[in-house]
Amino acid sequence: MTWVIFILAPPRRMLHRTMADYLLTETVDGVAILTLNRPNQLNALNRQLSAELHAAVTTAAADPAIGCIVLTGAGQKAFSAGGDIHEQREDDKKYTQADLDALGAERARGFYEIGACAKPTIGMINGLAYGGAGVLSSSLDMRVGCEHASFRFLAAAYGRINTTWTLPNQIGWPIAKELLFSGREVKAEEAYRIGLLNHLVPCAELRDKTLWLATMIAKNRRESVMGVKALLLQGLGRDLEQQWKNERNYTTSVARPAKAEDAFPDFIARKGRKD
Template sequence: MPHLITFEKKGAIALLTLNRPEKLNALNYATNDRLRALLDSIETDSSIRAVVLTGAGERAFSAGGDIHEFTQSVKAGIDIAVRDFCKRGQTMTARLETFPKPIIAAVNGIAFGGGCEITEAVHLAVASEKALFAKPEINIGIPPTFGGTQRLPRLAGRKRALELLLTGDTFSPKRAYEMGLVNKVVPHDKLLPTAFDLAERIIRHSPLAASRIITAVTRGMNTTIDEGLLIEREQFARMSATDDVHEGLSAWIARRRPEYTGT
C-alpha cells in the first residue's frame, strides 16, 4: 500500500512521509509494514545515504498506533494482540534504531504514543515549534508497546520518563529538547530545511564510518562499558581495511576534501 508512506529521493537523501493525515498519521499495521519494506529497499540502495522521516498534513507527525485496529486485535485474544500490535511495533522501532544509514525525524506536529516512540528510536530528530509530544498509553489502560518504556528512560532518565509514562501528560518540544529526545527545535517553516541540512552535514563523510558509528552506539548502549569498548574496537577493525579509511587519511595529509566511495 504505497500511499500509506510517500517516498521521494532528493539527491542522496530519502524523504519518507507518513501519509494518513485524515487519521493524524496513525500507525496501522499496514503502515508499520510499509515503513519496514521501504527501509529494506533503502538499505540496499547505495545512492541513498540518509533518511528524513516526517508526517503529512499540518497537524501530526503521528498520533500513535491505530486504536480501532488494535481494539479488534485485543478482542481476538492476548496472543494475537501481542503478535499483531506489540511485536510488530517493536520490530518496526528496532529497525529504525539499528538501521545502518542515519535516520532523522522531522517532527512536524503531534507525536503521541507510537509517534513519540519513533522519535525515540531514530538516530536524530528535529522538532517544529508546533510539535507536541505525549506518552498517553496509560489513558487506555496499557503501557507503551513500541519500546517506550525502555528507550525514553535511557534518553531522559528514569524519573522524568516515569512522570510522562504514568501521567500521560503532553509535553512541549522545548522539554523534549531538554530531555534529549530531539536535537533541535526550529520554526515550523524551517523544519525540513533544517533536517536536510543536518543530513547533508552527515553524508559528506564516509557512509561506512557513519554505519560503524551507529552500530557501535546502538549496541553499546545496552552493555557494560567494557563490552561497549570491545564493540568499538570491532567496528574500528571493520573500517581499518576499507578504501574510505585510506582516502580519509590521504585527504587529511594532502589537505584536500576526501572523495569517499563507500568501499
C-alpha cells in the same frame, strides 16, 4: 565566422518520489524522506502503514546511495497520533489472543528494526507525536522539530507499557521516568530543553533545517557513520535488542496490554476519525 555559445545549466539535485498507499517516499541528495500519509487520521499507524514504513526503512538501509533516513508526517497537525485505535478495536473483536500476540509481535519487531537501523535516522517532527508515535520518534537517532511539535508517552494511561527501550537512551532516566509514569504533554520548547529535540526551528524552516543536517550526514563516509552508530548502540551497556526484548517479554507474560475498548473509551465515544 559563426560563434556557437553553449549555456550550461547548473547541476540538478537528484530527486525521486514514489508512493505506496499510506507512505510517500522521496530521495534528495542521498537522503531518503519517508512521509506518513494519512493526514485525515493524523497519520495514525495502522498495520498497513506500519508495514510500508518498515519495508521502506529496510530498503533505504540496504541502498548504498542512501546515507540518512528522515521520517515525517503529512499535514501540519501531526507527525503521528500513534496506533490506529479503530483498527485495534476491530482486531480485538475478530482475533484470538494468540493472533493478537502474533500481530503485536510483528508490529513491535518492526518498530525495533527501525530503531536499530544501521544508518542514521532523523525525525522531522511537524506536529504531535503521541502514543505509538512517541515510541517511533524516540527510537530514531535525532529529531528536528518546529513550534507545532509535541510529545506524549501515553501507554500507562491506557493500561499498556512501551517506550522503555527508547526514551531513557535519549533523555536520561529521571526525565524519562517522569514522562512515562505521568503521560503528560511535552511541548516543543521543553522537548528542545530536555534533549528530545536536537533542533527547534519555525515550521517554515523545518524541512530545510532537517535536510541541512541529513545531507551533511549523508555526505560522510557510510562505513564510518554506520560504525559510529553501531558502537554507540553497543555502548549502552545492554544492547538495544535486549532492552526491547525485556519490554516485549514483560508485556506478553506479566502485564498484557489493555484491549482497545478498555484503553480508549473516550476516543471511541467521540467516534474519532476513520478512513
